[in-house]
Amino acid sequence: MKQSKVSLVVSDLSQSGAGRWGGAVRTFLLAQALQKLGYEVEIVGFVFGDVSDTVVSTEFSITTVCGKNYPGFVTSMEQVLSKISGDIVYAIKPKPTSFGTALLKKLRSRCPVILDIDDWELSWYGGEQWRYRPQPKQFFRDILKSDGALRQPDHPLYLKWIENFVNYADAVTIHTQFLQKRFGGTYVPNGKDTSLFDPQQHNPENSRIRLNLADYRVLMFPGAPRPYKGLEDVLMALDYLNEPDLRLVIVGGSPYDDYDDKLIQKWGRWIIKLPKIPHQAMPEVIAAAHVVVVPQRDTPAAQAQFPLKLTDGMAMAKPVLATRVGDIAEILGGTGYLVEPDSPKQIAEQIQYIFQNMEEANNRGHQARARCVEHYSIDSMSTILSDVIKSIG
Numbered sequence: 001m002k003q004s005k006v007s008l009v010v011s012d013l014s015q016s017g018a019g020r021w022g023g024a025v026r027t028f029l030l031a032q033a034l035q036k037l038g039y040e041v042e043i044v045g046f047v048f049g050d051v052s053d054t055v056v057s058t059e060f061s062i063t064t065v066c067g068k069n070y071p072g073f074v075t076s077m078e079q080v081l082s083k084i085s086g087d088i089v090y091a092i093k094p095k096p097t098s099f100g101t102a103l104l105k106k107l108r109s110r111c112p113v114i115l116d117i118d119d120w121e122l123s124w125y126g127g128e129q130w131r132y133r134p135q136p137k138q139f140f141r142d143i144l145k146s147d148g149a150l151r152q153p154d155h156p157l158y159l160k161w162i163e164n165f166v167n168y169a170d171a172v173t174i175h176t177q178f179l180q181k182r183f184g185g186t187y188v189p190n191g192k193d194t195s196l197f198d199p200q201q202h203n204p205e206n207s208r209i210r211l212n213l214a215d216y217r218v219l220m221f222p223g224a225p226r227p228y229k230g231l232e233d234v235l236m237a238l239d240y241l242n243e244p245d246l247r248l249v250i251v252g253g254s255p256y257d258d259y260d261d262k263l264i265q266k267w268g269r270w271i272i273k274l275p276k277i278p279h280q281a282m283p284e285v286i287a288a289a290h291v292v293v294v295p296q297r298d299t300p301a302a303q304a305q306f307p308l309k310l311t312d313g314m315a316m317a318k319p320v321l322a323t324r325v326g327d328i329a330e331i332l333g334g335t336g337y338l339v340e341p342d343s344p345k346q347i348a349e350q351i352q353y354i355f356q357n358m359e360e361a362n363n364r365g366h367q368a369r370a371r372c373v374e375h376y377s378i379d380s381m382s383t384i385l386s387d388v389i390k391s392i393g
Contacts, residue, residue, distance in 0.1 A: 006034050007086030009105075010045030011097035011154060013064050015255065018045070018092070024279040024308070026118045026175070027092050029191055031060050033381035034090075037389075044083045046076060046097055067097065069151040077101055081108070088389065090114045094121060094166060094183075096158045103168055112392045115169035116188075117179050122163070123300040125156040132157045170392040173385075175306040176327045186388050189331075190306045191381035194373045196280070197315035202287035211274065211288050216247040217355060219321075220289035222282065223309040225250060225260040228302050230295030230323060235267040236344035237351060246351070248293070251285055252276040286316045291354055291361070294322035298341040302326060314372035319361035321350055331376065335368035337361075 010018050010027055018027040031041045043060050046067030065079040077100075084105050091102035094117055102113045122130055134142060142150040149155055163183075166172060172185030180187060208214045225231050231248065238246055249272045253260040264271050277285050286292065292313030296302040303326040310331055313320040320336035322328045329338055337354060339346035354361045374380070 005040040005042065005086040006088045006090055007084045008041065008043045008045075008090045008092055009080070009084065009098045009102045010043060010092045011095045012048065013043070013045040013062065014047050014049065018043075024282070026116070026190060026308075028060070029378065029381065030090065030092075030116060030173075030188075030385070032193065032378050033188075033191060033385050035060075036378060036382040037386055040086075042084075042086060044080055045092075046080065067153070069147075070153065071151075073153045077104070081105055086111070088112050088114065088392070090116060091169070092116050093119065094159070094162055095154045096162055097153050099162055099165070099169070100158075103165060106168075112170040113168075114171045114173060114388065114392070115166060115185075116173045117166075117183050117185065118175055118190075118306070120179065120182065120300060120304040121154075121159045122156060123304055125159075127300045130156055130160070132160075171388050173388060176304055177330075178300075178303045178326055186384065188381055188384050188388070189376050190308055190311060191376055191378040192311040192315045192372055194315050194369075194377045197283045197286070197312065199283075199287065199315075199317040199369065202284050202316075204287050204289075207284050207288035211285065213247070213249065213272065213288050216245050216249075216272070217243075218247055218249050218288055218290045219293050219351065220249045220251065220286065220291070220313075220318075221293050221309065222251040222286055222289075222312050223307065224252065224254045224256065225263060226254065226256070227259065228297045228299045230297045230341065231263060231293075233295050233297070233342060233344045233347055234293055235263065235270055237348035238267070238270040240345060240348040241351060246270065247272050249274060249289070251282075282312065283316060286312050286318065289313070289316075289318050290358075291351070292316075292318045292320050293347075294320060294328065295339075295347060296323050296325040296328065296341065298323075298325050306331070311372055311376050313365075314368040314376065317362075317365040317369035319354055319365045320368060321347065321354065332368065333371050333375075335364050335371050337364075 034041050043062045047064045048067040063083045067076050089102045091099040106113045142148040173188040174180050174185040251274045294307050294310050323341040324338050325341050337350050
C-alpha cells in the first residue's frame with residue numbers, strides 16, 4: 001500500500017547546514033523528488049545555536065527544534081520525535097541527530113526508515129585514521145565540563161559508532177560509488193530542476209552586464225569554497241596565464257568559515273565574489289559564466305561527494321572544467337574537460353584551449369545539458385526513489 005507522507009529528519013536546519021544556498025542541497029532535492037511522486041513531505045530537525053538562523057521554505061513544511069548538547073539533547077530529541085508524523089522516516093546523513101533519531105522513532109512506532117548518505121562524515125576528521133584515545137583527565141573533562149567535547153551529539157566518536165547501525169535502516173540511498181562501496185545502498189543522483197535551470201530562459205551577455213562581468217572571461221565556481229575543492233589550483237593557473245580579463249567568480253562564499261577571504265587576500269586580482277544568491281535566481285547567475293569550474297582535490301571528502309555545482313553547469317549548458325576525482329568523470333560522461341587533481345598547469349592549459357575553441361566548448365555544454373536532463377534531473381531521482389519505497393512497502 002502506498003504511503004502518503006514522508007518525514008525527512010535533518011541534523012542541521014540552519015543557514016549553514018541544510019539551509020545554505022537557499023535550500024538547494026540534497027535534503028531539498030530529495031523532498032522535491034518525493035513530492036513529484038505524490039507524497040506529502042515534511043522536514044523536521046535541529047538548529048544548534050541561533051534559532052532565527054533556520055532555513056525558510058515556501059515549498060515544504062519545516063519544523064525545527066532548538067538542539068542542545070548532552071544532557072539537554074535528550075529533551076531536544078524527544079521534541080523532534082513528537083513532531084515526526086510521516087508514514088516513512090527518511091534520515092538525512094548517518095548522524096546521531098538524524099539517523100539516531102529516526103531509529104528511535106522506528107523502535108517506538110515501527111515505521112520504516114530510509115537512510116540517505118551523501119558524505120562520509122568521518123572524512124572530515126581524518127577517516128579511518130581518526131581515534132579517540134584521551135588521557136583519563138581529558139576524558140572526564142570531555143564528559144563533565146559543560147562545553148566538553150563528548151557532550152556534542154554528533155561528536156566523531158558517535159559518528160563512528162552509528163556507522164555500525166546502517167544495516168538497521170530498511171533502505172539506504174547514496175550518490176557516489178565511493179559511498180556505495182562503503183555502505184551499500186541504492187544510487188540516487190543529485191538531480192537538478194532542469195526546468196528552472198534552463199539556458200533558453202537566459203541571455204549570457206545580458207547576465208554578465210547585470211552582474212558587472214561584461215569585461216571579463218568568467219570562470220565560475222557556484223559553491224562554497226573549501227580547501228579540498230581546489231580553487232587554489234585554479235588561481236595558480238590564472239597566475240601562470242596572467243591574462244588580465246580572466247576572472248574566477250565565486251558565488252555566495254563560504255557559510256562555514258573565512259576561507260574565501262583568505263583566497264582573496266592572496267589572489268584578489270583574479271577573484272570576483274558575488275553575494276549569496278537565492279536558489280531561484282541561480283540560473284541567471286550561472287548563465288553569466290563562460291566556464292564552470294569543479295577542481296576537486298583527491299581527498300576522501302571529495303571522493304564521497306557528488307558536487308552540486310557540476311549539474312549547475314551541465315543543466316545550464318556550460319562547458320565544465322573539472323578534475324578526475326570520485327564520480328566526476330562518469331557524471332560528465334565525456335561532455336566536459338577533465339584534468340588530474342592538484343594540477344594548476346593542466347588547468348591553465350585547458351582554460352587556454354577552451355577559450356581558443358569556444359564553439360567546440362559550447363557544443364559540449366549543450367551535450368552536458370542533454371545528459372543532465374536524461375540522467376541527473378529531479379525526474380530521474382523520482383523514478384529511482386519510487387522503486388526504493390516499493391522495496392520497503
